[in-house]
Amino acid sequence: MSNENLGDTNDLTGDLAQSVRLGLLSGADGIRLFAAKLVRKYRRSAPELSQQIDGYLRAAPAASPMRKKQMDEARPDVAQPSDDLAVLRVDTVSARQPVLSSAVMAEIQQLLTERRQAQKLLSLGLEPVRSAIFVGPPGVGKTMTAKWIAQQLDLPLFALDLTAIMSSYLGRTGNNLRAVLDYAKSIPCVLLLDEIDAIAKRRADVSDVGELKRLVTVILQEIDAWPSTGLLLAATNHAELIDPALWRRFDLTLEFPRPERRQIVETLDTLLSSDRQHFERWLPILALLFDGGSFSDIDRTIRQFRKAVTLKTASAPDLVEDLARRHSAELDRSGRHQLAMHLVAHSRLSQHKINEITGVSRDTIRKFQKAEDGHGD
Structure with missing residues (x-):
């Protein structure tokens, strides 16, 4: 390599290092990323350049909150x-x-x-x-x-x-x-x-x-x-x-465990807030339907419920019944029977409606109803 070309290379290296330094002084996040990449890229082929840029990177001031906000909006x-x-x-x-x-x-x-x-x-x-x-x-x-x-x-x-x-x-x-x-x-x-x-x-x-x-x-x-x-x-x-x-x-x-039944009830009480009165009689059913789910499942569903009730696009009974119907489709026979028993005990739904939701026969639902009435006596 000629002395002239060697001088050009040295100038290029110096110019690159100074460009990085000036960019870092501006506090821009982008140049920090570029500088970190250069440090690794030239660690073997140009160790002095790599060390020089690394020094600039470490010494560079952090962006001020206002400057950081402007960069965040521009990025x-x-x-x-x-x-x-x-x-x-x-x-x-x-x-x-x-x-x-x-x-x-x-x-x-x-x-x-x-x-x-x-x-x-x-x-x-x-x-x-x-x-x-x-x-x-x-x-x-x-x-x-x-x-x-x-x-x-x-x-x-x-x-x-x-x-x-x-x-x-x-x-x-x-x-x-x-x-x-x-x-x-x-x-x-x-x-x-x-x-x-x-x-x-x-x-x-x-x-x-x-x-x-x-x-x-x-x-x-x-x-x-x-x-x-x-x-x-x-x-x-x-x-x-x-x-x-x-x-x-x-x-x-x-x-992050899945919630227990007690936590589900507490979460429902918190999330329903001012709309609690619409779902008061459905709380035991909702607690059963959310059993085995997650906090985010509860949060997402209840927010949808509250919006529907507020905008009057659906009533609380319709929302809960639809949720129960979808939940029942995922249950085995024993699970559907348990759901039917809860609907008998904690809702005012007719035997026909419970049969429609759970698929449990009306004869079985009548037995649940007699047992519930006897328990009530």
């Missing part, structure tokens, strides 16, 4: 750390407090308190919760809780679906995943790693075990090194598939 809904991997920016403006058990909510409130008073803890040599994993079946409120936590902390929420990554980008994910995590660490935010068991579930895949092991290593290292300025959340529907090494890395494990 599209999807931030793309690379051409291969997309991180969804989740809207938290409309996030509602999730309907959860008192035990889970108490732990979440503790997490929020620690995050809000992080500086006080740090001044005492203590760290707030930096990471947590949410465990539970679908529909119990894991994602809704992540959105609400981000809203309460006034932080942006980014979600990364590891299932989609594993199915689409296996073999070229490791570096991109690091870029995403670098980005999330560079700004105050909440990052949700959804379906984290996707990595564990596929560890036996002989087609690319090496790549999977590298991804697990990346996740383990990043959880350990997660800064106290941000919050790393993970969610799984399959706790039994999680690598034991992952469990130990998280500061907090939150289990």
